[in-house]
Amino acid sequence: MDPRTSAQDVMRCDLCETAVVQMHCDTCLVNLCTACVGKHMISDESKKHEVVKFQARKSTPLFPKCKHHIKERCEMYCNQCDIPVCTSCVASDKHLGHKIVKILQVSDERRNKIMKDITELNETIYPTYQDIASDVQNRMSQLEKEYGDLSTAITKHGEDWHREIDKLVKKLKAEVDEMKNTQLQTLQKHLDEINKTMSDIKDEIDSLEMVTDTNDLSKLISVTLNVNLYSNLPNKMILSLPKFTPGTIHEELVKLFGTLSSSSLTSDKHGYSMKTTQKSPEAGSSPPVKQLLDEPETVTTIKIDIQAVYSLISSQLYNVACLSDEEIWTSGNDYTVKLYSINQGSLLKSITTKSGNVPWDIAVTKSGDLVYTDINDRTVNIVKNEKIEEVIRLQNWKHLGVCSTSSGDLLVIMYSDDYKQTKYVRYSGSTEKQTIQFDDEGKSLYSSGSYNKFYITENRNLDICVSDHNTNAVVVFNQAGKLRFKYIGHTPVPKNQPFIPRGITTDSQSHILTADINNDCVHIIDQDGQFLRYIDCGLSGPWGLCTDTNDNLFVAQQSNKQVKKIKYLH
Known part of the structure; x- marks a missing residue:
């Protein structure tokens, strides 16, 4: 087995590909052995190579390249223009009178904001979506039970009327099933959207965590923060179940057997709130239906x-x-x-x-x-x-x-x-x-x-x-x-x-x-x-x-x- 391609082998120098890695160039992101350090330093003398021990890699800030001065790095930041700037930019008239700060200060502030957003996504928003998904699933289960109770009530009342009302019983049960399926489909679509958002949030968290682990300040500064997008919680679906009202036996069977009120499924923008230590009354199971x-x-x-x-x-x-x-x-x-x-x-x-x-x-x-x-x-x-x-x-x-x-x-x-x-x-x-x-x-x-x-x-x-x-x-x-x-x-x-x-x-x-x-x-x-x-x-x-x-x-x-x-x- 070739030790250089073995999955169990130690990391090797990127230049000679044989010696064990001991050093790292934070500028070029290259792994080096001690013997190849000098060779790497003279390979591109236009760069300021920051070679550190391998264990200390990514410790040197990788400043963004200046868009106006190709050979320079931006170690400062113009607050008025909201862009990184190099020393030549600062010296020019373009930023005269502008407030210039160190780019490390800006990156630290951005890193702290990202960390706070990650914490909010992990500890508040994502758990809230988990609770919302669980709530919708519980409602779907309860919907199945309550519609089942409706079907049972209709069937039991139908037995008292014998064969002459079988057709009416089937008609009403079909209406119940249609209402149930309509509401279940709507809730399932709602749940799919919630699960999709939860997946997007996890992707967002992974993406942000990768950014915070890099020393590439360009990526860190240019990252787009979407936490506010996910803070807008979905509307809560409010169920309104039909009611079966039995009648007494009479010649006008259709009118007196019983009626089924219409069902509804509405959306309440204020139905959900961010997860807290307190549980809302809706968090528990629904009470048993009483007549x-x-x-x-x-x-x-x-x-x-x-x-x-x-x-x-x-x-x-x-x-x-x-x-x-x-x-x-x-x-x-x-x-x-x-x-x-x-x-x-x-x-x-x-x-x-x-x-x-x-x-x-x-x-x-x-x-x-x-x-x-x-x-x-x-x-x-x-x-x-x-x-x-x-x-x-x-x-x-x-x-x-x-x-x-x-x-x-x-x-x-x-x-x-x-x-x-x-x-x-x-x-x-x-x-x-x-x-x-x-x-x-x-x-x-x-x-x-x-x-x-x-x-x-x-x-x-x-x-x-x-x-x-x-x-x-x-x-x-x-x-x-x-x-x-x-x-x-x-x-x-x-x-x-x-x-x-x-x-x-x-x-x-x-x-x-x-x-x-x-x-x-x-x-x-x-x-x-x-x-x-x-x-x-x-x-x-x-x-x-x-x-x-x-x-x-x-x-x-x-x-x-x-x-x-x-x-x-x-």
Whole structure:
């Protein structure tokens, strides 16, 4: 075996091709043995050969050749012209008065920027794309399951109708399969694009890492940085599944067997965010699909003790918030917030507000702490270990509704002292993160007036839902503040009275539930604003709402000062 061509042989001199490499010319990028160094030095005397030990190769900067002075290297850099320059260039009038710096300084800054970009690509952007790809795959798997559930429901209902409706069953199943395939194809295309981008990012990382390892400053300076291109995350695909609504057996089989609502697959520009240490609610698996009960049922009723602050005003119950599946916080027109046992109906704890004012709204944070708003004191307060801490204090504005989000932020709806403005604000602790007041046309999303009653909550899909008493509407907008829809009620209603919303909450199915105090009922709409049904269960003046982890609904009734626990989902 020829030792010079053996894969296991040591590196040989590029000139004699026999002796072991000991030296290296950083100028010519040639490997040399000690005997050939002199020969190489005189081979091209026009160059300034930088010969170093082989182990120290690439340690000598390889300055770019000057485009205007062929025999010179550019050891300086003109900031105004943004080009490398040699000493002859500096001496010329062309760069007179320009700021000239050492090119090594520029290359070091560029190298540091590249290293930061590599770190961002490796540690943030690429992992985010991995999470997005995993999310899309999970959604595709869930899509298969939920469409399978739809097919099963249709089949089961079809068995009750026997042979005369087989044709209709097949037709509806074909529609389900067509919808499923359409959405799967769209998601697969979306996933392919994400995987392609991930591959491009890896190529970008490899390319940048090669550049940072070279001593060729021309390559280092001329490299194109594309990290901003990949920082623009893809739109998130939002699924809307069809619903199968079974009917009763009748002569008009086609109409009464059941209908399949349309499906949709939309793109949300703000659906994804860069990877952080916190997981969003969408990161987990989707909750099991639950169906609405034909007849909601009252599980238990809890009597709440309210002592009105003013003797001339009757005591009233306003709010309820779930601490757990066993305990609820309540508040009314007195200066306390009370904790009750759901199963026993007994009072467990009573917290007096810091200012002695009536709390307007209450909520429970992810960590289980109580939050309440104080309009007269202009504060939002949090109760930790029975100690009250002021979190937010306003000037020229007053807090109304409050809720705690899945990310731990506080959402607050508030109005100005002159009653002319209303806005939503997102807080992280006491820091204001986002304010939304107007729609795309510059019009206020919410009403204004002297009699303001607003409540706010976050849906599972991260939409923000606000009940607006003045316009008798539920206003829903996405995380970016873009208005999605307004719900203004449904007819007929139990008492044929105008829709007047009060408390608002959501459940695991992304249903939106709002109390209608004028009709003694609760409206249930889906995440796109479509009416689903009413819950009445003998309600009297429903005001505050909340749901527990099992999707039981708790309704605070204003006039009789009772909280009803209602089961409305299978």
